[in-house]
Structure formats: C-alpha cells, structure tokens
Amino acid sequence: MLVWLAEYLQLYITGLNVVQYLTMRVILGVLTALFLSMWLGPHVIRALRRLQIGQTVRDDGPQSHLSKSGTPTMGGLLILMSVFISVLLWADLSNRYVWVTLIIIGGFGLVGFIDDYRKVVRKDAGGLPARWKYFWQSLIAATVAVYLFYSAGQPAETALLIPFFKDVVPQLGAFYILLAYFVIVGTSNAVNLTDGLDGLAIMPTVMVAGALGVFAYVTGHVNFSAYLQIPYIPEAAELTVVCAALTGAGLGFLWFNTYPAQVFMGDVGSLALGAALGVIAVLVRQELVLFIMGGVFVVETLSVMLQVGSYKMRGKRVFRMAPIHHHYELKGWPEPRVIVRFWILSLILVLIGLATLKLR
Structure with a gap:
C-alpha cells in the first residue's frame, strides 16, 4: 500500500524513492511486524484473560504442564494481525504471490480460530471435528x-x-498440484503438532521463514538466480517481505511466549504459520529444502505417526508420549532444555538448507 503512495509522492519528495527498494521494504516489514506484535501483545493478553480464553491441559500429559492450565491461548491472532498489517503496508500488492500467501494464512487461520473457539469458549474438548478440520484445510490448499x-x-x-x-x-506436470497440496497441509499440521511447549514451535518457524526469505530473494533476482543456477521466478522476490513480516511477528510473539509462557498461539497461529511456510516453499520451488529445514516439524509428526501405528498394530508404544518433545519431558528433561535443544537442531537444519544454494 505504502509502495504505491511513495511512488506517487516521490514526484514531490525525492527521498521517498527509497521505499521502492526491496531490501528497504524487507527491513521495514520485519521491524513493523516486530514492534506491532510487541505493542499489541499486552493488550491481546489482557483481552484473552478478560474473556477467560485459557488453555486446557491434558490430564495424561506431563504433570509439570498442569500449572499452564488457564494460560491465555489463541495468541496466534496477535501474530496474524501483525503479519497482515506489515505485508499490506510494505509489500507490492499487485503481486499475486503475496495475495496467495495472505489467502492461505487467513484461510488456515480461520480454521484454527474455529477449532480454538470451540475448545476454549464453547468448552467442546474435541474442538472442530478432525474430519471437518482436514476437509477445510484440504479445500483451501x-x-x-x-x-x-x-x-x-x-x-x-x-x-x-x-x-x-x-x-x-x-x-511435475499435474503432479505439481498434489505436491503443493501435501506440502501446505502437511506443514500446517506439522507445526501444529510441534506447538506443545513454550516457544518450541515459534522459534523454528521464525528461522525457517527467514531462510525462505533468502530463497525468495535470490529466486526473484535475475543475477543471483543465474549465479546460483536456480530457476528465475520474478514474482518470488516480493515474498521476501512476507517472510520478513513472519519473522518479525514471530519474534515479537516469542517475547510473550518464551518460558514460562504468558500466552499460547493456539491452532489459529500454528495452522496458519505452518501453511504459510508450506505455500512459500511451493512458490519458490523449495519443497524438498523445506523438508530439511523443517526437520524438527518432520520428526515431531513422524513420532506421532509411529506412536499411533505401533499402538494400533502391536498394542505397544514407541515413545513414553507423543509428540516426541513430551517423551523427553517424561524422561526427566526440564522443559527449557527440550526447547533450546530443539531450537539448536532447527538452526543446524536451516543452515544445511541454506547450504543447498551453493552446494549444487
């Protein structure tokens, strides 16, 4: 939005032409989302407390989690508001990739919102039935x-x-549709499964979003893409602003979500953020690299699949509890240790993913 305004006003104020530069808009995007998230955070948390929108904790989970009961949830709204405002301000709104990403974020966020609303407001323990949640995710993707x-x-x-x-x-031909569908829906649910400890899901999301921003920038830059020998997709460059907004909003949310958390993101945040990572990876043609960089999300998902499959077929559990972060908690690891070690693993995997740009 401000890109168009600056383009008009630079005829009268020459200094405004700086807004036309993508790198400047990336910086402004990340800062806008970061400060918006940090400024809105206390207001959103107070509103959630006033409305008694608190987390419900499973009785069969780690006993240390019982103290989290009642902590405000649905804080993902804070992230989504910051991302949308930042992107609408600083991105080129004539770019269809930007709108595709915003539609995905909004659509999956709405599905997550309905699920959270049913669980914490209507006190429906099951939330949105799994078949309907998957149906709407599938339809959007x-x-x-x-x-x-x-x-x-x-x-x-x-x-x-x-x-x-x-x-x-x-x-890929028509198989592109199938791949894009599975990447978007799969990443959305993988981030949702990972969101079980304070700050566990948001920091890997921030790191992966930042790395995807690098891929978007070089993919949309004719010289860099030629040098790195990757396909040149002009419209991909503008996704760098979206990735910057995701990174800034995520860091701002972490300010309140870090251990011990003042607020949880809920499904409204985790489903939307996961889908955002998935669709951006599809748009910049880095689905397989996302599989590497999001390795923590992949392992969390596989742990659930192995646990359920083993119990159904053999009547035995592979882990003490799934997702796997709970397994380590029940082994005696303090929650902050689990979180930080998973963050370190995410950082390593993101660096490996970035290395694929040059190691070709």
Whole structure:
C-alpha cells in the first residue's frame, strides 16, 4: 500500500524513492511486524484473560504442564494481525504471490480460530471435528494449488528442484498440484503438532521463514538466480517481505511466549504459520529444502505417526508420549532444555538448507 503512495509522492519528495527498494521494504516489514506484535501483545493478553480464553491441559500429559492450565491461548491472532498489517503496508500488492500467501494464512487461520473457539469458549474438548478440520484445510490448499498450476507463466514455476543437484530439474506436470497440496497441509499440521511447549514451535518457524526469505530473494533476482543456477521466478522476490513480516511477528510473539509462557498461539497461529511456510516453499520451488529445514516439524509428526501405528498394530508404544518433545519431558528433561535443544537442531537444519544454494 505504502509502495504505491511513495511512488506517487516521490514526484514531490525525492527521498521517498527509497521505499521502492526491496531490501528497504524487507527491513521495514520485519521491524513493523516486530514492534506491532510487541505493542499489541499486552493488550491481546489482557483481552484473552478478560474473556477467560485459557488453555486446557491434558490430564495424561506431563504433570509439570498442569500449572499452564488457564494460560491465555489463541495468541496466534496477535501474530496474524501483525503479519497482515506489515505485508499490506510494505509489500507490492499487485503481486499475486503475496495475495496467495495472505489467502492461505487467513484461510488456515480461520480454521484454527474455529477449532480454538470451540475448545476454549464453547468448552467442546474435541474442538472442530478432525474430519471437518482436514476437509477445510484440504479445500483451501487444493484450490490454491490448482490456481497456481493453471496460472503458471513459465516452466520453472512447476518444476521440482532437487537439493544439491543443479542439473536435475524435472517437470511435475499435474503432479505439481498434489505436491503443493501435501506440502501446505502437511506443514500446517506439522507445526501444529510441534506447538506443545513454550516457544518450541515459534522459534523454528521464525528461522525457517527467514531462510525462505533468502530463497525468495535470490529466486526473484535475475543475477543471483543465474549465479546460483536456480530457476528465475520474478514474482518470488516480493515474498521476501512476507517472510520478513513472519519473522518479525514471530519474534515479537516469542517475547510473550518464551518460558514460562504468558500466552499460547493456539491452532489459529500454528495452522496458519505452518501453511504459510508450506505455500512459500511451493512458490519458490523449495519443497524438498523445506523438508530439511523443517526437520524438527518432520520428526515431531513422524513420532506421532509411529506412536499411533505401533499402538494400533502391536498394542505397544514407541515413545513414553507423543509428540516426541513430551517423551523427553517424561524422561526427566526440564522443559527449557527440550526447547533450546530443539531450537539448536532447527538452526543446524536451516543452515544445511541454506547450504543447498551453493552446494549444487
């Protein structure tokens, strides 16, 4: 929005042409989202407390979590508000990739909001039934995947990039729709499963979003993409502003979500943030790199799948409790130790993902 305004006003105020530079808008985007999140945080937390929107803790979970009961949840609204305002202010709103990402964030956020509302306001322990949650996630993701496939303007937009191999770029054809669908829905639910400890999900999300911003920037820059031998997708560059907003809003939320948490993001935050990472990875053609960088999310999801599968087939559990972060808690690890070690693992995996840009 301010890009258009600055473009007009620079005819009279020459200094405003700085807003036209993507790097400046990235800096302004991350700072805007960060300060908005930190400023809105206390107001949102007070409102959630006043409305008695508090977390419900499972009786069969770690006993240390019982003290968390009643902590305000649905704090993901704080993140989404900061992201939307920042993106609408600093991104080029004529870019369709920006709108695709905002639609995904808003759609998945709405699904998460309804789930949280049913659980914490209507006191429906099950929340939104799983089949309906998955149906709406699938509908949104599939619609976006079909749109992206049929609106692709060049072969690079539907090709699969294989990490570490510069000459292996197969065309997906209609399989692009299936891949995009699974990446968006899968990442959304993976982040949701990881969001079980104070700050555990938001920091890896911030790191992955920042790294995807690097991929978006070089993919949308004709010289950098040629040098790194990756497909050039002009519209991808503007996603750097979206990634910056996600990073800033996430860091601002962490200020209140760090141990011991004053607020939890709830499904409204985790489902939306996960879907955002998924769709951005699809748009910059880095689905497989997302699998590497989001390794913590992948392991958390696999731990649940193994636990459920083992119990159904063998009547035995693989872990003391799933997702796997609870397993380590029940082994005696203090919650901050689990959180920080998972953060360290995320950082390592993100660096490996970034290394794929050069190691090709």
